[in-house]
Amino acid sequence: MCSRWAARVTLSVEAILLSQGSKWKFNLLNFHYQSMSFLEKSFKWDQAPFQLYTRLGNSGLKISRVILGCMSFGKKSWSDYVVEDEEQVFEIMKKAYDSGIRTFDTAGNYSNGYSEILVGKFLKKYNIDRRTIVIFTKCYFPVSEDPGADPSNGSEEGVDFINRVGLSRKAIFDAVDKSVERLGTYIDLLQIHRYDRTTPAEETMEALHDVVKSGKALYIGASSMRAYQFIRLQNIAERHGWTKFVSMQSYYSLLYRDEEDELIAYCHETGVGLIPWSPLAAGVLARPAVKAHDTTVRSSNSSFLSYLGLAELTENDIEVINRVEALAAKHKVSMATVATAWILAKGQYPILGINKPERLGDALAAISLKLSEEEVHYLEEAYGVRKLPALYH
Template sequence: MSYGSSNWQSWVLDEAEAFPLLEHAYALGINTWDTADVYSHGRSEEIIGKFLREKQIPRDRVVIMTKCYFGVDDQGGQPPNRATIYNDGKEWVNRVGLSRKHVFDAVEGSVRRLGTFIDVLQIHRLDRNTSREEVMRALNDVIDSGKVRYIGASSMAAWEFQSLQNIAARNGWHQFISMQNLHNLICREEEREMIPYCKDTGIGLIPWSPLARGVLARPWGSRSTVRESTDMSLKSIIRDRETVADETVVGRVEELAKKKGTTMAQVAIAWCLSNGENPILGLNSVGRIEEAVSAISVQLTEEEKQKITDATEAVLIVFGKLCEDTAPTALWLNYIRER
């Protein structure tokens, strides 16, 4: 997501900036790269594919994860995600969602841009306007085609995810191996249902936004970054409903980082790792890459983890109410209750 076109998001790095970072990350052992067709409308996938070819990296040395659901502008435009979520109108009909047609078209597009097969194809959102049987059959068939190795999912209710898995199991189709969900020290809703379900059934957890769009990486009052001023998701997910509990958690992360001689980001990453998760990180500098790799060695005691989290409690939320009956995406309203 961090690499592509700044015309899509102002904080995104272009190819010339991305190549040295990808090379440094690979040299340090980061060999799993997560992208999506909608990130910079294909440009992110193109950069990854070109990097692999130019650096002659053996294909079996890396794991490429991409996603499908949103519409992709193939005319060079860079509309925001919110402009490409509806499967209607002259521009986007049949180009959004998880219909068999769009899943196959999306995979063809991603394979073309990457120049190689997809290790893990993730459904970026759940298409509630397409039957689950059609979705799972299409995902099964793109694996059988040889263009995809595994399938994963992202951002839905646990019961919906289980329903999809059950359909696949009943029909002898390929099942999801991973869930990329929103989970961090501020947004903890997933601890109620999704995370226990995934751990019980052996599904890998790869949470997105483990640093809460950077909120957990700097002191509470520090809001001068480009992303703070331009990232609408940061605004809608975190800032528009921030609470005293959020501020308390960030303060305790800062306090613990100082005590342990680490960065706040490393504490937040270490917390995810200690929960058996493998967080997705957007790394936009050599320093950030090295910081992330070093987080592996940061160990949190149970007392330290409790100190960070005892100001909040994961509570039942209103999930997916952006979607009523027709809207095909979900909004996370992560209410954090003060104890």
Template sequence: MDYTRLGRSGLEVSRICLGCMTFGDPDRGNPKWTLVEEASRPLIRKAVEEGINFFDTANIYSNGHSEEIVGRALKDFAQRDEIVIATKINSPLREGPNAKGLSRKAIMQEIDHSLRRLGTDYVDLYQIHRWDPVTPIEETLEALTDVVKAGKVRYIGASSMHAWKFAKALYLSDRNGWARFVSMQNHYNLLNREEEREMIPLCVAEGVGLIPWSPLARGLLAREDGHESVRKGTDILRPVLYGDTEEADGRVIDAVASVAGRHGVPRARIAIAWLLSRAGLAAPIIGASREGQIEDAVKAVDIRLTEEDVRELEAHYVPHRIMGFE
């Protein structure tokens, strides 16, 4: 496994991040295709054995159950000082006022809930899960700075939003001496490259590390079209993100298959290798329901694509709708 700094920060993370939305009791909350703890633990152990030190979850995943599973497993399989735990805040876990958002009250209460579920004294990377259109960003940034100063959080990160909003947040942090976002978790893969227009150049210029979600485009880049699974059948985001561009996306998927054939490797490795070659890219966040998927992601780190490979992979891209910000 290779490791890199997360943006300009001093934090070292593995080039692959294990996304932990897969782990959780399906009866406790969304998504419904999650794996119970008994099935989740071997995957977390496999990731640690492969050298992955970066684990991304969120308070909303299975209504907190993902955090509980991840916390217990990492305590058993790894040394806390060597592990980078990332979690997120914004979405509601309950009904009622102050149950969601990025207010000072929400941040102060939810970080304590996350720490309790994770069974740790601190979170390495605390991320805002999208933009809160109600709470002033100044309130959010000051509260995040306070949890950093309190020792509950080491670094802060952000996720999918308009580039102008992220630029505003970085500017306000610099002007006021507040904690600065070190990472951007955005939607970026071979089927959706819209972030190359604004967000990625901004992050490269500002030294913010990219940790994109859905690197395999909800599985579309990993296998032949027509494959059926529980996740595919219940994934409400897949048709929203890729339903309007199926014909063009199909040509990109065919290109991935062609390049994978030349290299003699599974398609997933090529899609991840392409991401790893992008400017500012620290670690794609991969989901896994089988140990083989973790192995594919880790082996992608060693693949070196040629200029011909990259041209073929990028040749058929068409613009996509901007989705997933709010």
């Protein structure tokens, strides 16, 4: 479109100048191509180190192809699997940053805000140029001043959180202010963590639009909701001329693909970036089937596996895991690398929870591993439709 416009303007300008006897020609088209070639020559997206990055959907924001999940960083009083030692956290963050993984995903409720605080501390500790990093966070869940508290447990103290949960205008504005305070900087992508059935959708979308206009967040995204809910919110924003979501962060892995026909198809069709969480299915895809439920502190928690619909593995699940193991042996990489490479082959950019610096190698290897169409089909064909995970009920 730009090329055609530039060509028409060039011809018009040249015709006017030549009709007046001028020998000078203003070649706007050449200027346009020179501008485009600058971007193309400066950023060769298929070559190192730029192959580590991609656009987030149809937006202009560039993100890492794999994203560092910061839910694993915080306080053990919040959850046993969390890495609490700050030096270890900063080592992982710095190694990720230096390796080119410069998109970090956190949320206000992770360790009740302490995950965000750690991201902010990391920026200051290493004097990170804010322009070189992309920060995602989320709002919806209540956040306590105590990192180990559960403000959603229904106790009497829960009354204090009555306007600090959900997606009302007040809840969103307060949550954003607190996140900015904890991070010590603005938010690149503000995501709504869940769908709020108790607040008018128009109120939510206008509030998010106003947050973007305030400069406290630059883009908005959504997470973990059904297709019709996400589409409804997008349509409301479009109808009113408000800011629309540029991303969807949903649960997606080789063991849960039921969103492909609706939510994921809609996102691909409309240019919404897909940044799935738990691409390794809480570690189940990172170990042979015989060890799948004996992987990490988090995945050994039966309630969390039930939450993901993985408390009991089906025959289909076991076959998928076996095929991941087979391809890992073929390519001489880890199972985590294969499962992550499959996500990338689907045009999605996964959020990986990493609790040891050495595991960053698996993430980076996934970017280099290009699965063939036959290998993608081999991994997918054993899939069996699952019962809807508890998080969507």
